[in-house]
Structure formats: structure tokens, C-alpha cells
Amino acid sequence: MALTDARLGRVRPAPENFLSDEQIQSVKEGRRDFLRKAFIAASAAAAAPAVAHAQSAGDPAILELQPWSTMLGKPVAANPYGMPSMYERNLVRRESPGLTRVGGSSVAFTPLQGLFGIITPSGLHFERHHQGWVDIDPNKHRLMINGLVKTDAVFTMDDIMRLPSVSRIHFIECGANTGMEWGNVAVPTVQYSHGMISCSEFTGVPLKAILDMCGADYRKGRFILAEGADGSSMTRTIPMEMVESGEVLVAYGMNGEMLRPENGYPLRLVVPGVQGVSWVKWLRRIEVGDMPWATKDEAVHYIDLMPDGLHRQYSSIQECKSVITTPSGGQTLLDKGFYNVSGLAWSGRGKITRVDVSTDGGINWRTARLETPVLSKALTRFNIDWVWDGKPAILQSRAMDDTGYVQPSYGQLRAVRGTKSIYHNNAIQSWKVVESGEVSNVQVL
Amino acid sequence: MSRFSKTLIALALAVGTAAPVLAFDRYQGIGRAATAAEVQAWDIDVRPDFAGLPKGSGDAIRGMDIWEAQCASCHGYFAESNEVFTPLVGGTTPADIDSGRVAALINDSFPQRTTMMKVPTVSTLWDYINRAMPWTAPKSLSADEVYSLVAFLLNLAEVIPDDFELNQDSIREVQQRMPNRNGMTTDHGMWPGAPASKGGIGNGGRPDVRATACMKDCKREVVLASALPEHAQDAHGNLAEQNRPVGGVRGVQTGPSTAEQAPADPLLALATEKGCMACHGVASKIIGPGYNEIAARYRDQAGAQALLVGKVKGGGQGTWGAIPMPPQSHLADEEIDQLVRWILSGAKAQ
Structure with missing residues (x-):
């Protein structure tokens, strides 16, 4: 049934003047090879399926031999470092216009609306730099350990890469992800609302092993300071408990290759579950100390303003959160009928245990399928079936983690934290679907 | 080998x-x-207890000279500029200095949240200026210069008088006058280490919001609190070109397709990449003059090319106002030459 012209669905009117008289004549004569291009130019929207079924003899994509079936393809290593298809060029990192004035202290967001599974392609990993990014000569890079240790020490990259390594999949989310949306809807798509998150397989050495070598004083030294080698030499305080658990890594690998320079080549800290600013890039130094440092990014920025005028300092954990990535804001559903609603869930406290999805703005919920692997402090992909009846709908997802924490609504979150916090907005995201199939960003209390 | x-x-x-x-x-x-x-x-970090603070001294009067030469172009003469970064000074009062709580954070009486309104610890200012400033030449300041710049900012915020000698000892008194020194709380559940009761920070991870996972008839009506404002619909470019051209959805058309737009100007791209556009617009002034304003003034002047190349390279001040343009040492000679030619030939915005 669904494969015939009598399929469920509505025909969207073509954009005005979409076809010229001449082109209409061509269609009548059975020529339609230009159609695909014309559609993209006139409107990237939804009419394509209707056209594909307009001719009763069958689909020209089948009936007519396509160029790629009748030509010699390109040789091996034509792209020594492979690139995505030219048809995928829309899915790139993007800045949010007006968010910042200087590219060196800005954000480029990951295009979550087009990604699958849980691993972010390295070239699409979000970027957040405080004073521009640098490409460091790995043979001149050093890691220094000092402070409350028996021996202040220096390690080369050669040293670090000789040590026993581990590889672990974790998400990294900027503390300010969804920060533009605290007070009201501000951005159109999930790329800008949630795109300061990525998830990769990181390879490196547990920091604990290196601190052990230096004879760290674990009794007095309950905090570490991590410092970058770039111009900003960014610093953050991290609890020694996390180092002792073995989960904090000194990482050089990301998704099977070395870190990209934008992500800290050749060495960065991995602090699972904690906001991205603590994953210090271009890591040059770890100091062991007996008190927190109140660095710029823990005394001026990355502090959460509460309604009583106090700022929460050293707020670090990224609490349980989720978002539907398809369909999402700025997209149009092609037609009525079946959809695989797909999204991402994560928690800085552990594993995702359940994700529920609502299509009526949170009145009723159904439990989604969690796709494997489901890992601690990693993105988890969820999917759920949905048949869109062409009526208005509001899509939401709500995640739970293995501490029992349930992702809150905007109403619940604002009741405690107000709207001026900037950081750590983990409220339930709502996408409104209207009759035309257009999806937009809304907030439901 | x-x-x-x-x-x-x-x-x-x-x-x-x-x-x-x-x-x-x-x-x-x-x-x-x-x-x-x-x-x-x-090991350059300075902690709130001033461990790591080098000896040295400075004052606001000396700080002002350094400020005007190296800081004002981004932060404004009085550290009040909102052009490039959020303002550093403003929004604090003598009453705040007494109480250690910034009232404007409670009553919203100031339009921005400035650095001085937020920062509780003077060590943070010293540490950060020392490690990361100035923006294009980090770690180039001497300890005395850092003391002077910190003194300058504190003086603007009326925390210290302009002849106050700030040094490794007197900075401790200043800490007792920081306007937001009592404005931080660590009583929250978002510190991933030991709680305050065991020598760490916070409440041990107890969340502040307790939601429940209701499944059916969870509320009577759906209250829409906010939707994307009309003016923001196309503020992020053409969404059709930010989505995959295949799958169950397409991006909504919210602007002209790039195929219809003029090809990108490589020199505008160069100016953007090199950070020039942070201070200069094409048509109009941001901090420095717009490129078209520069062209209008110099176009018919003999030797304009060489003169402007010299200004980009070595910096300049006074032609367009008091805020100086710092030397642009990160640009290659060839790049400066091309950019100046582009400006004088009537650079166009895209």
C-alpha cells in the first residue's frame, strides 16, 4: 500500500512559479531530469516524493540509467584523507550570528540534526575556544606535574604514548549548552540549541597513573589544577576524587586518530560527566593542591546566577538531559505517515536508564527504545515509532539516569533557578509540528 | 634523525x-x-590565598598608561565597552563594597553583568591578566604591569584610590573590599567530588530539582511559554541549506540559497579570519573606522597605500579618535598589502 501512488499523504502545493511553461511541457513529454535541481533551488521542501510517483511507467531513477552506473569511478586515494559526499555539505559546524563578536572567543555548534548513533565525527565536534586555537608541535609539547607531589616531573608526548592506554566513549558538553534558551526561545534549530555537545572515543592514560609516578600526596592534595599551553592557558579546578576513580584521562586519541587541533592536539584532559571547560585542551600542566583555585572560568564565567543574586561556584556536573534531533526545529516533515523519531540522551552522573517521548506536549508519554551501547557518561541514542496524522503536535523527550534523576521541565527548572543562570540548562526541549509539517522551537512549562 | x-x-x-x-x-x-x-x-597560577603571587607593585596612574596602549582597544577607556567583550567595570556601588554583595545582581538595576559585579576574588584578576592578556600578546606583561592594571580596574570600580600602591601585601586588604566577595555559594549538587562536610565542595551531588516520570494524563493543558520570535526566524541563515537533502525531513527555506548569492570575497574572508572585523565594519565604525570611511579619506592621497600599511603594521592613534589601534603583528606583509589595497579600492560587505 505505502509503495503505490495511493499512499497515505497530502500533496503540498508547489512553490509559486516553481516550473516554467517550458518545463511543464517537458514533464508532459516525460523528461524530468532537471526536476531534482529545480526543486532544490525553488524550495528544499517536501514535494519530491509526489513527483517521483507522478509517472505511471515507473521511477526514472530506475528506468533511466544514471551517470554513476555508466561511468568509470575515481581511483583509490583520490582523497588521501577521505571527505564526506558532496551532498552532505550542509552538515557543518556553524556559529550563531551575534552570539559573540570575536571568532577567537566563540562557539561553533555541532549539526546534531543530521547525525546518527552516538559518535560525533571528529570534524564536526563542536568548538569552543577562549583565545583562538593553536596547532602545537607534538615534539615540543610537555606535560608538567607539580605541587603536592614528591617529585615535580616532566613528560614528553613520547613518554605519555608509551604508557598503558585505555579507550573510552564519553560525551563532552559545554556548560553553556542551551544557555541562550534560559529565558525564552532564541534559536531555530537543534544545532544552535543543543549543538555544544559531542561524543567521542578518547584514548589516553589515566591521570592517576601519572600522579602515582610523581608521588602525589593524596591526603592533603584533594584538588588538581589543569592548565593549557595556548595563549589563554586556561585553568580549571577538578576534584581529586575523580582522578582517583581512574576516569580522568590525559588523552591524545579521539575516534581512532590523534585529537584534532581544535580539540586540543596533542593532549587534553578528559573529565567524564563534567562540563567541557574542565576538559582542558593543549594540556601542559597539572598541579596538585589543597584548595580550589577560583580561576577566571570559575569566578567570572561558568558560575550560575540564582534568583537571590548569589552565583553557584564550581558547578561542574552536566545533569541528565535529552533532545529529539529528528524531527527538530527548522525542519519540515515530508508527508503524513510513519516516522522514526530519534534523539540523544546523556547524564553526567552515569548511565541513561529510560527515555520517554511525548507527542502531545507532555500530557501522555511512551517509552522509547534505547539503542546499544548504553554507556556511562556517554551519549545514548533513542528511537521511537510515530505515525503523524497531519495534525499539530508537540514532540518532547524526557531522560532518566541510574541515580533516579528525571530530566525536568522548564517550569520545574525555573522554579528553582530562575532564568538568568546561563549555564546548565537541562530542561525538556519541545518541538512544535504544524499542519504544513513545519517544525519549530517552542517552550512548554 | x-x-x-x-x-x-x-x-x-x-x-x-x-x-x-x-x-x-x-x-x-x-x-x-x-x-x-x-x-x-x-607554575604561574595565583590562588585566592595568594599562593603563587609574585612580588611587585603598581598603581592606577601607571595602570592607565598601559591600559590605554594595550587594553582600551577591546575593553574601552573605562573598561566599560560592550563592543568586543562584556564590560569589565560598572554596576558596583560603595554599599556593595561594604556588604560584599552586589545589589544589581539581585535587583537587575544594571543592564549587564560586568566582571567587577561577579568576581569575588582579586587573585582571579591578577592571575588571568597575567596569563592571558593582552588578547593578541598573552604573557607579555611584567608583574609590575599586572599590578598596575589590576589597580587601574579596582580604581575604576572605586575599590581603591588612584594613588593606592597595590603589591603582594596590600592586595590582601583589597580582597576585603571586593564588591562581590560574599556573592558566591557552593551549596549545590553539581560538584563531582567530596562534599563540603568532607573537605570538598557542595552538598555531595544532591540535585536541586526533583521531577517525576508521569506517563498518562500528566496535565490538563499544554502551556506554551515561548516560541521563536518572528525576527529570529531567518537570523541563522537559510535552514534548508543546514539540513540533509535526503531523509524523512528537509530544512525549512528561511532565506536565499547560497547559489543565488554573490561569490564570497576572499579578502573579506581574510579580514574576518585575521580578526580585523572585530573592530572595523566594512561600511561603518565599530571601534575603529569602517573600511569605506578609510577609503573615502585616503583614496586620492598620494602614498596612501604605504601609509596605511605602516599603520596596520605599527599601530596608530588619533586619526579617528583616541582609541588606539594596536600593531597587527600576526599579519604577514603580503596580507597587509592585499588588505589595504582591498580597503582603498572600496571593500564591499557581502
């Missing part, structure tokens, strides 16, 4: 120095002890 030799030298150093050996029973031959000079070179 050269890399190999360096490695050998490094190993020789590790073996040859008298410093204590690392506890590497398991990982023999990995790492070495740091020299005192190495630790001194990199």
Missing part, C-alpha cells in the same frame, strides 16, 4: 640530573624530574 638525537639528549638529562627519580618501578624510563627553572617558568 634530529628528533631521535633530541630524545637521546632528553634521556641523558634525565639520567644526569641529581633530582630525585620518579617512582616508576613499573614504567621505567618514562618521564623525568622537572628542574626548578622549569617549574618556575610554568
